[in-house]
Amino acid sequence: MPVTAVTTDAESLTMTLVADFAAPVERLWDAFTVPSQLSRFWGPPGWPATFTHFDLTVGGRARYRMVSPRGEASHGGWEFLSIDAPHRFDVLDGFLNENGEEFEGMPSMRVTFVFESTAEGSRLVNTTYFESTEALEQMVEFGAVEGSTLAFNQLDAVLQDLREYAQGKGTQTEILSDTHVRITRLIDGPRELVWRAHHEPELVRQWMLGPDGWQMTTCEMSTTVGDTYRLAWEPERGTEGEPFGFDGEVLLSEAPRRAVTTEHMTGTDFPSTVNDLSLYEEDGATLVTVLVEYPDKDTRDMVLATGMADGMEQSFQRMEREVLVR
Known part of the structure; x- marks a missing residue:
C-alpha cells in the first residue's frame, strides 16, 4: 500500500500523511492537479469524488462532491494559496453546501501537498493544519485518518497505465476492512458495452x-432507483448443486459509470450486502470495480470462503468471449 504513515499531533494541531509511489514526481503532480485523475482517488472507496470546477492558479478555487452508495452527497472546496509546480501547492480546504457556499459550523483547514523525488520514485507529504484541538479531534472522529488512507491507497491504479496495472491479473479481491471488500477486473472492451452487459x-x-454447468432461470433487471431486481440460477443436468438466487433494490444509478444495489440471497434470512459497481474506461479497456459492504466480518469471511472470486472470473471470461466480441 502506498500510504506508509498517518500521524496526528495535538501540539502542532496537524495531521500528516506520508505515501510513497513508484512513479516520478512529475507524474504524481499530474495526478493531483488534473481533475479527471484526481477524481479517481480523492474520495475513499464508497464515496467517489467528482471535481466540478478546478482553477489551478493562486487565488483560484476547486469544488468537488462525493456521493455515498445510498446517494448522500458531501461537498467540499479548495482555495489555492500557493503553487510551486511540480513540488508543492497549498490550499484552504473547507466544507461546502450544495450551492457551493461555506458550510457553517464546519472547520476550514490549511492543507499542504509536498511532492519529493526518491530513489524509488516519489513521495507525498500531505499535512493538514487545524485551528484548534477541537477541530482536529472532530476530523479524527469523522474518520479522516481511515478515509485519507483508503483514498490515497487508490493512487497506484491512477499512476500506471490501466492495462499495465490490471491486464492479465484476472479477478482480484482486496479486503479493505472488516466490512468492505473491493473486487476488480479489467475487461478488454468499451465502458458503454460493459455497462449494458451488466444491465440488459x-x-x-x-x-x-x-x-x-449452470443456467440462469430468472433475470429481471432495472436501473431505476427504488426498483427491485431478481436473478436465479439452477444446475444443468449432470451438474451438482442446488438452485439459488439473489434479489435486491437499486440504490443509485449513474449510467454508464456507477450503479449501487443491495443483494440478498432469495429465500433466506441472510443479511443483505451493498454492492457498489463502478466502471472506468481508458484506451478501450474498462476497469470493473465492485465495492461490497458486508454487515459484519463473519458474513464477509463466509462469502469469501465460497470461492466467489473464482466464479466471477469465469463469468468475466465468458463476457469477453460471448458479449464483447460483437
Whole structure:
C-alpha cells in the first residue's frame, strides 16, 4: 500500500500523511492537479469524488462532491494559496453546501501537498493544519485518518497505465476492512458495452453464469432507483448443486459509470450486502470495480470462503468471449 504513515499531533494541531509511489514526481503532480485523475482517488472507496470546477492558479478555487452508495452527497472546496509546480501547492480546504457556499459550523483547514523525488520514485507529504484541538479531534472522529488512507491507497491504479496495472491479473479481491471488500477486473472492451452487459437481460444471460454447468432461470433487471431486481440460477443436468438466487433494490444509478444495489440471497434470512459497481474506461479497456459492504466480518469471511472470486472470473471470461466480441 502506498500510504506508509498517518500521524496526528495535538501540539502542532496537524495531521500528516506520508505515501510513497513508484512513479516520478512529475507524474504524481499530474495526478493531483488534473481533475479527471484526481477524481479517481480523492474520495475513499464508497464515496467517489467528482471535481466540478478546478482553477489551478493562486487565488483560484476547486469544488468537488462525493456521493455515498445510498446517494448522500458531501461537498467540499479548495482555495489555492500557493503553487510551486511540480513540488508543492497549498490550499484552504473547507466544507461546502450544495450551492457551493461555506458550510457553517464546519472547520476550514490549511492543507499542504509536498511532492519529493526518491530513489524509488516519489513521495507525498500531505499535512493538514487545524485551528484548534477541537477541530482536529472532530476530523479524527469523522474518520479522516481511515478515509485519507483508503483514498490515497487508490493512487497506484491512477499512476500506471490501466492495462499495465490490471491486464492479465484476472479477478482480484482486496479486503479493505472488516466490512468492505473491493473486487476488480479489467475487461478488454468499451465502458458503454460493459455497462449494458451488466444491465440488459439479453446480455446478462449470456455471461453471468459462474462455473460451467449452470443456467440462469430468472433475470429481471432495472436501473431505476427504488426498483427491485431478481436473478436465479439452477444446475444443468449432470451438474451438482442446488438452485439459488439473489434479489435486491437499486440504490443509485449513474449510467454508464456507477450503479449501487443491495443483494440478498432469495429465500433466506441472510443479511443483505451493498454492492457498489463502478466502471472506468481508458484506451478501450474498462476497469470493473465492485465495492461490497458486508454487515459484519463473519458474513464477509463466509462469502469469501465460497470461492466467489473464482466464479466471477469465469463469468468475466465468458463476457469477453460471448458479449464483447460483437
